[in-house]
Amino acid sequence: MLDPIVAFFQRIFAAIGRGIGLVIAWVLWPFLTVANWYRARGWIIKGPIGIGLVLLVGFYAYFIWQTQMWSGFSPDYVNSYNLAQRKQDAGSASSGQATTPAAGEVAEPEPKTCVRSAIVDVTADLIDYNVNQNAWISSMLLYKLGLFGLDWDRTPWFDNKASFQRGINQAVRRTAVELVDSLGRVRGTSGINADLQRARGNIQFDEETWYFGSDSLLPKTPTPTYYRTAMADLRKFNAALEACEAIFDGRSDNLIEFLDRIANDIGSTSAIIRERSEFHNGGWFDTRADDRYWFAYGQLYGYYGILSAAGADFDAVIKLRGIEPIWTESIKQLRSALNIQPAIISNGREDGWIMPTHLATMGFYVLRVRSNLVEMRDVLAR
Template identity: 90%
Template sequence: MLDPIVAFFQRVFAAIGRGIGLVVSWILYPFITVANWYRARAWIIKGPIGIGLLVLFGFYFYFIWQTQVWTGFNPDYVNDYNFAQRKQDAGVAATDTNTTAAASETSQPAPKTCIRSAVVDVTADLIDQNVDQNAWISSMLLYKVGFFGLDWDNTPWFDNKASFQRGVNQAVRRTSVELVDSLGRVRGTSGVNADLQRARGNIQFDEETWYFGSDSLLPKTPTPTYYRTAMEDLRKFNTSLEACEAIFDGRSDNLIEFLDRIANDIGSTSAIIRERSEFHNGGWFDTRADDRFWFAYGQLYGYYGILSAAGADFDAVIKARGIEPIWQESIKQLRSALNIQPAIISNGREDGWIMPTHLATMGFYILRVRSNLVEMRDILAR
């Protein structure tokens, strides 16, 4: 009695096997045809083609390696700076009792030095991580070519690191603007610092320029070169500041403006995440969810270091206005957001029970951080 049932399932599995075989044959047919054609050619034709294929494979190996290996990535990177050991704010004259005592013994005046800006140091180091410790993915040729012409951002592959780098770069760009407009000058009574001005201009350069482009036959300066120049200019500014030849204006109104700009910046990101979460909740099948997530993650990663550094640069203002507890809480929340590192980003429904909603979770952390920034700004403005 079981023979007809067994025979039925045998026919079903045989049909499935033939279907899979046909699909595999269809996929492999172009490659087999090309391989047969290649074997029939003379070496004068095989040689250049073989070299070209090796170069192409080498490019793709390098591309895959750079997109998957995140050098220098460390959510606890702020600990390496030891900001708690800072005794003075940025830009003020350094007081070193040992140097003063030695100078008095030799009757020689001690060289005047000032405190470097932690914000500038962290900003420069974030650029260094993006373009020196790692390759800048967004302007790599194979990233620009995409997947058979389809932008990698529209696929689930090879775009997470690029989005993370762009998020970090967004925090760096915002900070560079504030350094030029307010922090690096006495507002209304001093000119714009030339080093900071150059850094701002270079870091605002577009993120996707390679050596050549479709709009011109002439060679171009690629994006990473501009960003490296911006990093060097930031370090020049801090060297000048340390020699008391530059200005860092650590007033409370400058801190208010800085916090306001950052709150607006991450508020814009929160709106982008909300839009994606509400109207494109395709769960694990939303191929743009990872772009939004890792951009926001990179932005918070950058601001975690920059705001921690601002706490050192504006330490006197923070303590004098009594916002130290909420400042520390904001830093803790920024660090907590960096604990979210899912292997696959899912943009499920908020009331769903199968697929998680990582975008909504990231949006929650962003709004908490923004709320604290707004509260600190309001306290400082009273």
């Protein structure tokens, strides 16, 4: 009685096996054809091709390694600056200990020093993290080539680190603009600082330039070189500030403007996340959800350090205007957002029960941080 049923299922499984075999044969056919052709050639042809294949495999191994290894990544990187130990605002005269000359010696005047800007230090270090501690992924040749011409951002692979770096870079760019326009000068009575001006120009350079491009046959300066120059200019400014040869204007209205610009920047990212979350509910199969998520994560990662540094640079203003509790809570919320590090980003429906909605979760943290920034700005503006 069971023999016909068993035979039926045997035929089904045999057909499935033959189908799988045909698919595998179809996929492997081009490679086997090339391999057979390669074996039949002489060493004059085999040698250069073999060397080229070894180099290609090496390039891809380096590319995969760089996209998967996040050197120096730490959500608690702010702790290394010991910002809570700072007692003076950026640009103010440093209160060093006076030295008493020995008997018979003439006291020499101590060189005048001022307090460095923590904002500038953190911004320069974020650039260093992006282009020195890690390879800048967006301008790597294999990243630009994509997967058979398809942009890596449109695939589930190898784009998370690039998006994260671009998010950090967005925070750095916004800060560089504010340093030039307001924080690094006395508005209306001083010129623009040349070091900050160069840093702003270099950090605004496009994120994808390699040594050569399709628009010109001439060699180009790659993106990381411009960003390293911006980092050097920022550190040059801070050295001048420490020598009291530059200006950091820590006024309340400058802090208001700085918070307003950051709130607008984060708000723009929130709108991008909302659009993707509402209209592209592909769950784990949404190949663009991961780059949206990691861009926002990188932006918050950058602003976590920059706003923590701003709390030190504007310490007197924050305490005078009574926003210290709100400021502390905002920094805590920024740090809480960095705890969310899913291995695979899912853009499920907000009312779904199978696939999580990581984009909506990140959007919640982004909006909460922005709300606190707006509240602090309003208090300062009263």
